[in-house]
Amino acid sequence: MTTLTKHPPAPTFKAPQLSKRGRGPSKLRELRIALLFIFPAMIGLVAFSLVPTIRGIYLSFTEYNILGEPKWIGIDNYTAIFADELFWNAMAVTIQYVAINIVFQIVIAIGLALLMQSVAKSTFIRAALLLPFLVANVIVALLWFWMLDYQIGIVNEVISWLGLPRVAFFGSEQWAIPTIAFVNVWRHMGYTALLVFAGLQAIPHHVYEVASLDGASRTRTFWSITMPLLRPVLALVLVVTVIGSFQVFDTVAVTTGGGPVNATRVIQMYIYQKAFGESDFGYASALSVVLFVILALVAFIQMKFLRGNESDLD
Amino acid sequence: MSTQTLTTRKPVDWHRVGAWTLIVLALVVTIFPFLWMLRTALSSNHSLASNTANLLPADFSLGAFKRVFGLQTTEEAIADGGSGGAIDFWLYLRNSILFATVTTACQVFFSALAAYAFARLRWPGRNKVFAVFLATLMIPGIFTALPNFLMIKNLGLLNTFAGLTLPFLFMSAFAIFFLRQFFMSMSREVEEAAMLDGAKSLRIFFQIVLPNAVAPMTTLALLTFIGQWNEYFWPLLVGNDESIRVLTLGLSIFKSQSPQGAPDWTGLMAATLVAAVPILILFLAFGKKVVNSIGFSGIK
Numbered sequence: 001m002t003t004l005t006k007h008p009p010a011p012t013f014k015a016p017q018l019s020k021r022g023r024g025p026s027k028l029r030e031l032r033i034a035l036l037f038i039f040p041a042m043i044g045l046v047a048f049s050l051v052p053t054i055r056g057i058y059l060s061f062t063e064y065n066i067l068g069e070p071k072w073i074g075i076d077n078y079t080a081i082f083a084d085e086l087f088w089n090a091m092a093v094t095i096q097y098v099a100i101n102i103v104f105q106i107v108i109a110i111g112l113a114l115l116m117q118s119v120a121k122s123t124f125i126r127a128a129l130l131l132p133f134l135v136a137n138v139i140v141a142l143l144w145f146w147m148l149d150y151q152i153g154i155v156n157e158v159i160s161w162l163g164l165p166r167v168a169f170f171g172s173e174q175w176a177i178p179t180i181a182f183v184n185v186w187r188h189m190g191y192t193a194l195l196v197f198a199g200l201q202a203i204p205h206h207v208y209e210v211a212s213l214d215g216a217s218r219t220r221t222f223w224s225i226t227m228p229l230l231r232p233v234l235a236l237v238l239v240v241t242v243i244g245s246f247q248v249f250d251t252v253a254v255t256t257g258g259g260p261v262n263a264t265r266v267i268q269m270y271i272y273q274k275a276f277g278e279s280d281f282g283y284a285s286a287l288s289v290v291l292f293v294i295l296a297l298v299a300f301i302q303m304k305f306l307r308g309n310e311s312d313l314d
Numbered sequence: 315m316s317t318q319t320l321t322t323r324k325p326v327d328w329h330r331v332g333a334w335t336l337i338v339l340a341l342v343v344t345i346f347p348f349l350w351m352l353r354t355a356l357s358s359n360h361s362l363a364s365n366t367a368n369l370l371p372a373d374f375s376l377g378a379f380k381r382v383f384g385l386q387t388t389e390e391a392i393a394d395g396g397s398g399g400a401i402d403f404w405l406y407l408r409n410s411i412l413f414a415t416v417t418t419a420c421q422v423f424f425s426a427l428a429a430y431a432f433a434r435l436r437w438p439g440r441n442k443v444f445a446v447f448l449a450t451l452m453i454p455g456i457f458t459a460l461p462n463f464l465m466i467k468n469l470g471l472l473n474t475f476a477g478l479t480l481p482f483l484f485m486s487a488f489a490i491f492f493l494r495q496f497f498m499s500m501s502r503e504v505e506e507a508a509m510l511d512g513a514k515s516l517r518i519f520f521q522i523v524l525p526n527a528v529a530p531m532t533t534l535a536l537l538t539f540i541g542q543w544n545e546y547f548w549p550l551l552v553g554n555d556e557s558i559r560v561l562t563l564g565l566s567i568f569k570s571q572s573p574q575g576a577p578d579w580t581g582l583m584a585a586t587l588v589a590a591v592p593i594l595i596l597f598l599a600f601g602k603k604v605v606n607s608i609g610f611s612g613i614k
Binding site: 132 | 329330333334336337340341343344345347348350351354362363424425427428430431432435436437438440443446447450452453454455456457458460461462463464465467480481483484485490515516519540543544546547550551561562565566569579582583586589590593597601602604605606608
């Protein structure tokens, strides 16, 4: 459910309303009570988010192989990353994965959402389409690893029955990334469709009525009304799925492990191998700082470009 | 737009036919792999290769399930195409249940406490602190996972249940955000009446607020539980030891134990099926709730 936890709608902050009735507790007392309530969450925030963030940034400037003490080496890790062919390969592979995954996922999701809204209104159908998303990445990956097996997988059986040559889905450098991308499209499409569907529900009905009175065709209505009004929702969905896709790991880890050769060594896999395979925690930390910066930039550019926080409905 | 002519209506609504065709296609693509999982799990390894494209199990057998639950002897397992390696599926199942239940219960409860403080209590710095919590949603998991691993290791908690659960116990920014929205929408009257009675904040929270928040907390707990049940990365880092290994990790190890060449496909599919069953049960019971909460939690 990682994706679920990654889309905070733009929060609206209200100024705290201070008690003016005079019988409210003093500020210090209020703070004490509040601290009592947020104390456990604060432990979690400080110990497992803030301190690790600072420590991660610090480690990225060190050489640290877990046994000794971290040794400060300035920006050496970053200059090394810049010249690291495996890093650039990992970025290329990851971007290829993200591109295939996002394009198919979003297009299919919009299609399914429109179908959910126009004909398939039952909750049962929506629930069925959501099913793959609820099953673990690991399970989905293993299931498709079996179905796409070169020798006896059902998909290759069908392909060869059609008279076409069998495909080494996970085994060839050319097919491995598209395959992993499609496996995750399969897992996520129902979920993304539900998000888009929620956005469609928010478009007021009278807008469509006006369009149909004006005699607009379905295609015309879709491009001139649905898509523009859906834009804030799509922007949010896009940011969330892109950020999630950049961190693809589980599927790769249980199927190809990064191979064949370097074909599926996505960035998170590369970080994992540097840290836990080669015990190079300094370098791995620097790589994750780079990933962090890239993700922040991507999110920023997308929101800016798509004006995701503004609606055309007002 | 007004210059366009009205579209002529045909007696058969081809749009509807087309739409339903696509829906059925999407359902088949979604459901078929699960049926194939079941079909494979009920087959025998030796017959899989010769009987590849029949919808019914190839040489029906419960051997795969027996193997998964350790009901076959090593000889039997190897004869059936298993690895013969020991997998203690019951143990992994227990670990997954413990891990997902404990982390979900603590995370939802502590997040509810914090969410209430952000929604209803008045205190200096409230919005700034809340903004910091929200900001953590932007941090990619791997970025904090490495330092967290080091900390758990330094504390000597690698391969312990404490190390496995600690990072998830105290809060999730999403849960706090989700519940804060709900608490802000609750009517204030009852709380204020209790306050006039001189009831303390904690007592109000437990006796009045929590009982009224059962519905959103159930939804949240459900979503959290599913996420925790499926968690793979953190257990891979700190929980490799057999004694605390969770199902997702057990499955990936089961796969890599395959004997030379031919993987134990039927055993693997039986294991994935059993690992998915708790989620399927939850889904049958609460599916509607989950489906309807997606739009709410995702966008609104």
